[in-house]
Amino acid sequence: MPKVTINGQVYEAAKGKTIIQVADDIGVQIPRYCYHPDIGIEGSCRMCLVEVKSAPKLLPACATPVTENMDVRTDTQRVHEAVRYAMEFLLLHHPIDCPVCDQSGECWLQDYYMAHAGHDSRYPLGQKTRRRKAFNLGPLVKLDQERCILCTRCVRFTRHVTKTNEIQVFNRAHNSEIGIFEDRPLNNPYSGNVVDVCPVGALTSADFRFKARVWFLKGTDSVCAGCSTGCNLRIDHTARAAGGGIPGYTATDGKIYRTVGRRNVEVNKSWLCDEGRLSFHTLERWPRLRQASVRGKQQPVSALLPVIHANFESVRSDHGDDAVAALASATNTNEGLFLMKKYFKGRLDFRLGREVEQYQQQQDELLRRYDKHPNTHGALDLGLAGGLGGLRRLRDLAEKKEVRGMWISFHPQLVGEDAPEIIEDLKRLIEALEWSVVCTTHDFGWAHEADFLLPMAAWAEEKGTYTNYAGRVQIANRAVMPAGDAEPLHVLMAELLNLSGVEVPTDPAAIFEWIASEVPGYGGLDYDAIGPSGAAVAPVPEEVLR
Ligand code: SF4
Ligand code: SF4
Structure with a gap:
């Protein structure tokens, strides 16, 4: 760990790092255009020149590794002049069309001009x-x-x-x-x-x-x-x-x-x-589903939830607990899925097709994966791949009248190329059930076949955690308000649990605390400590995937 002095302060730096990397780590601003941490070093824009004691010339911070007792200054007159000249050179033939430029407001030329240059052009615009x-x-x-x-x-x-x-x-x-x-x-x-x-x-x-x-x-x-x-x-x-x-x-x-x-x-x-x-x-x-309805008649969500709960209770008392089940979606957050598992007493599954076999398979060498669900790992961790066997088996159980009442959560945009088959199975499932609730984000004709239709908040409209293919728990935040009366799944499930006499919070952080206390691999994780880069959980055991 070489000791390096930057602007008079001494820091310990990891060996092999360049001056600009150390400066970024400690929050010292060094201007740059060509350097990007994930593309590598070019050293051509000359914006990151710094003064290093005993070096005769200014050095590019992006291409100069720190060495023991290096003494760096980023704030001297010489450095400012060098940056100003680099800016003047870069702006020599620039059209200065900021008022009509779409980058205006987030342009590094604008920012660095204001911070370091501020000169008049010596070159006529014409x-x-x-x-x-x-x-x-x-x-x-x-x-x-x-x-x-x-x-x-x-x-x-x-x-x-x-x-x-x-x-x-x-x-x-x-x-x-x-x-x-x-x-x-x-x-x-x-x-x-x-x-x-x-x-x-x-x-x-x-x-x-x-x-x-x-x-x-x-x-x-x-x-x-x-x-x-x-x-x-x-x-x-x-x-x-x-x-x-x-x-x-x-x-x-x-x-x-x-x-x-x-x-x-x-x-x-x-x-x-x-x-x-x-x-x-x-x-x-597609058009968003904005309002709840019962057999085509619009109702407030708050008025429908007690009716839905009463219906599930009635099926349970007439035909036993196993007559009620649910189909979850691996696009929902861990918090929504966890509360869903609680309300449906473990009688739920999330598998629509091949997502479990695909969730770790890469589509290319960079990032994309075949599984188009953000939370398959989370659903597996929460034990949602139980004995119910996924959509097809649930459809069979409904046709045999072993399952009579069902909640179906569905995010239509993410089922990918299998969508027509999945929609066909869903239609048959709804038809076979004695009564059903479809909770979804978009207004699809087939969903109106269900007795109850509930609007659900989509991605970017709710806050909660997803666990990615590698077992990294990450927080997805709400950016915009849900469409119409839509609610996040965890809010709907918390209200159903409250109706059944179980006091449940609606705050995702509190629900996550509950998850951490019960779900293997999540113990010790704290929602507030997950941080911007997420937190790792233990891998899904092989037997869960079989
Ligand atoms: S300024 Fe933009 S377009 Fe030009 S080389 Fe850099 S990244 Fe490419
Ligand atoms: S998570 Fe989103 S951005 Fe990343 S590879 Fe998948 S689809 Fe693309």
Whole structure:
């Protein structure tokens, strides 16, 4: 552990780290464009130059490893001047079109200009080099060559991370520019990450650009629910505000505009796949179920829950406890599933198809997994793969009248390619039951065949934990309000348990405490201590998977 002094303070640094990495660890700001912790070192932008005692010249902090007793200064006049000159060079041919640039408000050129440069251009605007504006690199990404500062982050992303090499630097010297080959568009499954890594407005998202100014958006840290990897992301959305929201925009009750990767080296580094990045659109792909109903007649949720509870009790007293069962969904949080297990006395299953055999299988070498459920591991940990055998077996039990009343939780957007078969099984299941409750996020025709229909909060509308394929418990936060009268599953289950005489909290942290006290592998975990990178639980025993 070499001892290094930065701006007069002595720190212990891990051996092999560079000055910029140590500075990041201790919270000392060093400007940078080309350096990115998950793409590697380029050393070309010259923004991170620092003064090192006894070194004759300024050194790039991104490419200089710390050594014993190194004395570094990031705040001297020499350093400030070097950064100012680097900025002047980078802005020489920049169009300075901030008012019409979609990156405005989160552009590193703007930030560093205000912090370190503040100079007037010595180059007349009319003589600046003109380059191609806003053309497609692929379905998700647009490039404005005039704004590019040639940091090569995008080039190195496609070279080192996806290994697809679509983006290249073409030409030499002053004529250098970023681009793609004509017959090779940027259409790899992770293409949106180049927008995240581009520090300026050169690469913008075709999905997000000009939809909202970033300073009107609120960022909520959460976890992607698109597959069992559970990548960390930030949801950018309008905040629910009485009479507030974005001037000129209609959504005032919370609308998601985009998601961006959030760094967690244990799970996804800084990356998201495009499918996961855009998966928030599935919330609006079909009409949302906004109100509860009983046989087609709308009712408040609070009025229906006592009736639903009374019906389950009546079936139990007439036909025994086994006549009531539930179908859960591995898209629900651990808290919702745990309370569901309590209410249905262990008579539930969550398996729709092949998710259990697929949940650890990778779809590619980077992040994506075949299992499109975020919480299959959690459902297994909670013991939801019991003797009921999944959807098909439950359907058989209903047809044999061994199960008569059932709760069916369903997240339609995540069943993937098996959806038509699953919907067919669900229809047959509902038809075979004496009475049924479907609790779902979207308004599907087939769900109206159930006696009771309850709207359920979807991903980004509820708070709770998912356990990813590797057994990492992570917190997904609520970013926007649920549609209509929808409630998170754990709230609905807490109310049913309360009706049955069991006092249950609705706070996810309190429910998680209960989980930690009962579920093997979760002992000792504390909701408040899970933190931004999650906490590991023990692997699922092999016999549970069989
Ligand atoms: S397009 Fe963006 S990420 Fe790529 S080199 Fe230019 S500034 Fe860097
Ligand atoms: S790999 Fe899975 S969890 Fe990660 S962003 Fe894609 S869909 Fe979401």
